[in-house]
Amino acid sequence: MEKISFQDFQDCLTEGAVRTVQIIYIAIASGATFFLAVVLFLYDKNLPSSPETAQAVQDLASLTMIHGAALIAALWLSGFLYRRAFAEKQALAVAGRAGTASGIGPDGALAVIRTARIIKLAVIEGPAFFGLVICFLGVTGGVIYREPLYWVNLVSYGV
Secondary structure (H helix, E strand, O other), rough: OOOOOHHHHHHHOOOHHHHHHHHHHHHHHHHHHHHHHHHHHHHHHHHOOOOOOOOHHHHHHHHHHHHHHHHHHHHHHHHHHHHOOOOOOHHHHHHOOOOOOOOHHHHHHHHHHHOOOOOHHHHHHHHHHHHHHHHHHHHHHHHHHHHHHHHHHHHHHHH
16 A cells, blocks of 8 residues: 555545544434433432332343443454454455555545544444443432442443
């Protein structure tokens, strides 16, 4: 692949290109943020729909362990897919120049970077929603009021 100068790349970073990436990131993050707002609203109301049970505590503990494993797996997978997006064959396919001798130009490089970042963010979003659902179950089941440690499931949202 040919080298791209910093100036060539910077010339591709138009206001429209940057705005597009910002809109995509905000759209991906907004769903989880709105769901977090619902969880916090319900928590603030302090109205569990049912009394805490031993089974509810056990279920939340199991879900929290599964969530931890899912987060670790998603972090690894997102990093793997991010690095894989920059492999020459994959990058050429994303840039739309597969099979040509010209390689990837600045526009193509920007497309590869944008695609890799979106893939990484999308993979991590799964465990983030899973953690939010666990917190939701903890709030509605009344467990999280007596066992606030289960807020640890919000870590994946922060990632």
